[in-house]
Amino acid sequence: MTPVTPALPGFTYVRLPGEDGVELSTAVAGSGSPVVLLHGFPETHLMWRHIAPRLAEEHTVLCPDLRGYGDSDKPRATDEDTYSKRTMAADIVSVLASLGHDRFALVGHDRGALVAFRAGLDHPETLTHLGILDVVPTLDMWNVLHGVSAAVAHHLYLMAQPPGLPETMIANSADAFFGSFLDAWTTDPSAIPDEIRAAYLRASAAAVDSIVADYRASAGIDLTHDQADLDAGSQLAMPVTVVQQDWGARLGYDAAQVWRAWSPDLDHRLTAAGHFMAETSPDEITAILRALLAR
Numbered sequence: 001m002t003p004v005t006p007a008l009p010g011f012t013y014v015r016l017p018g019e020d021g022v023e024l025s026t027a028v029a030g031s032g033s034p035v036v037l038l039h040g041f042p043e044t045h046l047m048w049r050h051i052a053p054r055l056a057e058e059h060t061v062l063c064p065d066l067r068g069y070g071d072s073d074k075p076r077a078t079d080e081d082t083y084s085k086r087t088m089a090a091d092i093v094s095v096l097a098s099l100g101h102d103r104f105a106l107v108g109h110d111r112g113a114l115v116a117f118r119a120g121l122d123h124p125e126t127l128t129h130l131g132i133l134d135v136v137p138t139l140d141m142w143n144v145l146h147g148v149s150a151a152v153a154h155h156l157y158l159m160a161q162p163p164g165l166p167e168t169m170i171a172n173s174a175d176a177f178f179g180s181f182l183d184a185w186t187t188d189p190s191a192i193p194d195e196i197r198a199a200y201l202r203a204s205a206a207a208v209d210s211i212v213a214d215y216r217a218s219a220g221i222d223l224t225h226d227q228a229d230l231d232a233g234s235q236l237a238m239p240v241t242v243v244q245q246d247w248g249a250r251l252g253y254d255a256a257q258v259w260r261a262w263s264p265d266l267d268h269r270l271t272a273a274g275h276f277m278a279e280t281s282p283d284e285i286t287a288i289l290r291a292l293l294a295r
Helices: 085-098 111-121 138-144 147-159 167-173 176-186 194-205 208-217 223-233 247-251 257-259 283-293
Strands: 010-019 023-029 034-038 058-066 105-109 127-133 240-244 264-271
Touching: 010 085, 023 085, 034 111, 034 138, 058 085, 085 111, 085 264, 105 111, 105 283, 111 127, 111 167, 111 223, 127 283, 138 147, 138 167, 138 223, 147 167, 147 247, 167 176, 167 208, 194 208, 208 240, 240 257, 240 283, 247 257, 264 283
Parallel strands: 034 058, 034 105, 105 127, 127 240, 240 264
Antiparallel strands: 010 023, 023 058
C-alpha cells in the first residue's frame, strides 16, 4: 500500500508555475497580505504545519515545496543555474505573480532561507518583509567554517563534490543519511512524529540528485552571486528578522554582525529551540514572525 502523505490542515494544494516550465506544489490558505513560507533540509513544506494555519488567520499563506524537493518538479541540473538560489528565488516570485501578488513577505528556514535571502537581494521591490531561520548567507557560511568545527557541516563538503559520487553514496543509504540530520539537529525528537519523519525520508530519497544539485550550487554559482552583491555594497532593503541558534559561539564568529553587514533594518534573535525551531517551538516562532510582519 502506498503511504498517504500528510497535508497541512485547511490548506488547498495547487501546482503553480515557477521558472523555465518548472511547477511548484504549493499549499495555500487564508486571506489578506501574502506570506510565503519556504522549508529547509531534509524537510518539505510540512515543517510549517504548526505555524502556517496560525498565520493564515490574518494572511494569505503559501507553503511551496522548493524546486527539487517534495512534490515539486525536479529538473535535471543541466547547468549551474538550474538550482542556483537566484533561479529558485525567481520560482517563488513567479508563483506569487501567477496568483496576482506583486508584493509579499517571505520567510525561509535553512535552504529555504538561502532562497529567501537571494530573493531579497534580487527582488527588493517585491519583498515587504524577510524572515530568516537558522542560516547565514552562503558566502559567510563558507567563511566561518574552519578546522575541526567544520565537521558539523560535513554534508556541505560531500555534496560540493563533482556529480557522481555524492549522489551514489547518498542514494545507497538515503534513510540513514537524511535521518541522521533529523536525529542530530532536533532538541525534541517528539516534535517530528513518525508520520512526518517518514514523509521527509520518502521525499528526500526520491530527490537525491536535485538535493545534491541544490547544495552543489552553494559551493559554486551561489558564491559568485553573493560575492558580486558584497562587492557592489548591496543590502536588504526590507525589514529583516533573523532567528538562529548560537552558531557564533560554537564556531567563533559574531552572527549578528554578519547579518548587519547585509541588513540595515535587522532584528537578530537567538533561540534555544534548535535547528528545527518551527517544529520544536512553534509558539515562539509564530510570535516572532507576527512581530516581523507588524514592522
